[in-house]
Amino acid sequence: MRAMTTRAHTPLAFMKMHGLGNDFVVVDARVRDFDLSKSQITAIADRHKGVGFDQLAVIETHSDADAHLVFYNADGSTSAACGNATRCIARYLMDESGTDALTLTTDRGTLYARDAGEGLTSVNMGQPQLLWSEVPLSHEMDTLALPIDGAPTATGMGNPHCTFFVDDAEALDLDSFGAAHEHHPLYPERTNVQVAQVIGTDHIRMRVWERGVGPTLASGSSSCATAVAAHRRGLTGRAVQIELDGGTIWIDWRDDGVWMTGATKHVMSGEFTADFLARAK
Template sequence: MDQIPPLGLPFMKMHGLGNDFVVIDARAGRNPVTAALARALGDRHCGVGFDQLAVIETDPQADARLTFYNADGSLSAACGNATRCIARHLIDTTGKTHLRLRTERGILLAEEAGGGLTRVNMGAPMLRWDEIPLSAVMETLHLPIAGDPVATGMGNPHCTFFVADAEAVDLAARGPEIEHHPLFPARTNVEFVQVLGRDSIRLRIWERGTGVTLASGSCSCAAAVAAARRGLTDRRVTVHVDGGVLEIDWREDGVWMTGPTAHVFDGVLTPAFLAGP
């Protein structure tokens, strides 16, 4: 950090279905987050702990600009549940019911969905090999990997496997193996999907740069798109993740995700922590 705030750095702790985030509002000044600070904050023993860290900044053409970091300090262009959490915060604090939020994915639309739920359009899925990206030209609906997975881009790469029993998958073993597969030059998120019906799937997640997580918005969107492309489900499905339930609706204008959010607490990072060891 160029300058350590003399009174510390305020943050919010939020989660969407157990997919948890540290959120730093930098709209009043410059973005204070570095990869090193993100890694230190992501440590669940010596920091705060999170699946992703999000920074809110001002944007001249949107209600806010969002930047996302994984727990290993790497950047992520998309984070669906964090986008919903921040959208809920902005809806509650501004009174607006419709928002435009800029991410590396582009400008995403968010809206009040009623009943305490928040809806975000995560944009159109990326279905070409070079958009995801993959390391070579190939058909993304059937990858040459054992298990016959599907590749999808949602601003970040995804590899989706369809299995008979999602509960039986050893995420800790399979996740890192696939995350670092040479077909994915930028690494990949990994999803294991059990189809429950035309309108429902069970999903378990290994998140790139983080590991096993209770939920993921972009992973839920990618899994729903993959299932629909394979003809296993309709384009609107209920997604059952370890942390709860999301509704995914793949429409002509993008993949809409609806679900609950939680603002757990506010805190302040001390100058001593920010100074590092």
């Protein structure tokens, strides 16, 4: 886990945001250094005793970009990418600076964000990773149709994805299906799992199981991976509208990367008390 420093016995400011119900706790480390242990992260993620989140995101300064973003899952593990959190933070930073475009860095790489108008925010999540070693998978194979029942497609978007195309996305028990495939031995770093129903050449219904989290109302990187997989399999064009449990997102796989556009919401700002943080260590 990335090393950080904290001031003892003081509260920690945070923001709660969501993109289509995919929710985040965001900490701005540009204004205060801090250190969160894995146990503190999981305590904050508890929806009954903490605040609750799908991912925790940290905003850091960067010498060659507007900000650097770091992501943690609800189980305390790290993720190189989180598309919806990136969109939420991009909207926050654009509102803060009065600009309509940003450059952000993540462990996934450099990402570009822009104001798409009508309250929507777009982020270029970069080119998908299509080779087995990039996803990554445990050994060499064709990523288009994995040797798993249902022949899902593997895609890397800075984190691994496994997309199943089904006749009815509502019919599957996502809790058991997602849990069973997150830890499939073909995925040494575990995987996000999507079940996708193609409605038309530019329209998909999708449900998501996120690695280290569980079922979520939406996922930006999963939406990107599903759009890429659907086009590779000849099921859709390169631009699709995806209906998630939390709302609609638009994905466009262009020459310069996979662009993701959707709504965001800054719900509240608050503080974790020093007592809560100390007890959670």
